[in-house]
Amino acid sequence: MNWINILSRIDKIGFQQVVSIDVIQQAQQGDSKSFSIIYKTYFSACYALAYRMSGNKTMAQDITQESFIKVMRSIQNYQFQGSFAGWLKQIAVRTTIDQLNKDKKVQFVSEPEFESMPTNDLFDINWLEYCLDVDCLLEELPTTSRTVLILHEVEGYSHQEIAHLYNKSESFSKVTLSRAYARLKKLIMIRENKNAS
Amino acid sequence: MHLSNEQLTEPNSDDLAHLNVCNQCQQRLEVLQQLRTKLQQTNIIAPPISIDDSWQDFLVNQQVDQPKLNPSYNGENNKFWRYCSISLAASLLMMVSIFTDVFIPESNENELMVVLIEQNQLLQQQLAEMEVARGDYGQIIFLLTSQDQKIQEAYMERLSSKSKAKLWLERQEIIKQWLAHQSIPKLIKI
Numbered sequence: 001m002n003w004i005n006i007l008s009r010i011d012k013i014g015f016q017q018v019v020s021i022d023v024i025q026q027a028q029q030g031d032s033k034s035f036s037i038i039y040k041t042y043f044s045a046c047y048a049l050a051y052r053m054s055g056n057k058t059m060a061q062d063i064t065q066e067s068f069i070k071v072m073r074s075i076q077n078y079q080f081q082g083s084f085a086g087w088l089k090q091i092a093v094r095t096t097i098d099q100l101n102k103d104k105k106v107q108f109v110s111e112p113e114f115e116s117m118p119t120n121d122l123f124d125i126n127w128l129e130y131c132l133d134v135d136c137l138l139e140e141l142p143t144t145s146r147t148v149l150i151l152h153e154v155e156g157y158s159h160q161e162i163a164h165l166y167n168k169s170e171s172f173s174k175v176t177l178s179r180a181y182a183r184l185k186k187l188i189m190i191r192e193n194k195n196a197s
Numbered sequence: 198m199h200l201s202n203e204q205l206t207e208p209n210s211d212d213l214a215h216l217n218v219c220n221q222c223q224q225r226l227e228v229l230q231q232l233r234t235k236l237q238q239t240n241i242i243a244p245p246i247s248i249d250d251s252w253q254d255f256l257v258n259q260q261v262d263q264p265k266l267n268p269s270y271n272g273e274n275n276k277f278w279r280y281c282s283i284s285l286a287a288s289l290l291m292m293v294s295i296f297t298d299v300f301i302p303e304s305n306e307n308e309l310m311v312v313l314i315e316q317n318q319l320l321q322q323q324l325a326e327m328e329v330a331r332g333d334y335g336q337i338i339f340l341l342t343s344q345d346q347k348i349q350e351a352y353m354e355r356l357s358s359k360s361k362a363k364l365w366l367e368r369q370e371i372i373k374q375w376l377a378h379q380s381i382p383k384l385i386k387i
Contacts, residue, residue, distance in 0.1 A: 032353055033353065036252055036353070039248075039252055039255060040248050040252065043244065043248050043251055043252075044243070044244055044248070047242070047244040048242040048244075051242050052242065057245055061244070061245070061246070061251075064244075064251075065251075065254065065255055068255055069255075121202070121225065122202050123202065123205060123225040123226070123228040123229045123232070124225065124228065125228060126228050126231040126232060126235075127232075128231075128232050128235045128236070129231070129235070131235070134235060134236060134238070135242070149236070152206065152207075153206075153232075153233050153236050153237075154233075154236055154237050158207060159206075159207050171203075174203035174206065174207070175203065177203070177206055178202045178203050178206070181202070181232070
């Protein structure tokens, strides 16, 4: 094994980590030791995802616990099609969105708001280049905007998948994402103006 | 006509054809990729509790979340039945373990374990039959939940029978002390 392979194994974090097929099969047969390996491997990744989406530490903890309870109950349904981490991540995302909906913290973008989208170009310059704390900036976004931004731009979900998660149209996802970028840009501009004055 | 912001975030085949020939849109896409890179480099978010503590919480939550046995499950009874379900889960776990231990030579200590567990169950029955104010259950629920967690961990970590027996003895003492404590005020009243 060359050093690049070694490094690539060491660097694996979050949902990139892999647990062996044996561990998954044993967990499917009810082996709690194996399930604890799965839990301990993906716990931090699940928590980080739930926290980024919800912006709330306590809620993220609850979501993580609930996600793993769902994983434990439905692990027999995992058919080894696609990565296990991907399957688990889907459960965590679904649980987070359900929880956010339950808490009614999600404010969906209404149709008239779709029409009043800013027309200026969001991607003319890299306005995020000098931002030191992106997480702090993301916390200032409305929950839906932040969730869609994280899912599409960080987690690699397509607009279609996001639309399916929210039971909305694709344009909902597209417009919410643009609005999230627009808001981020505005926040950066406000910060820069404050610093300048 | 240049691509809109929305089109840039997930270009389809027509949009990609446009991108091939339009320098301005290519530059905008490049900026978008830089923004994405920055977003993906956000700090690692560490959970507020350790993984081991969280795993213990999960075990308790998972048991508490079991289907309710009592149809009159509600408010005040909630805590009591919650504690019962945890104890039941611990007992089941223990029974499975004893069953497997029978086939592993460690047998003398197993007999002691069976006695200890039976005693625990008898005491627990007494506890359930006691007519005390429901609010008083709070402390015993807390103590037994903590002890049951330790017992479950001991079985999962496959600790020695001696260690497990010690934990069951401690559990027994918790119930005994609580029962003794509960009977004192009644005697004073008489």
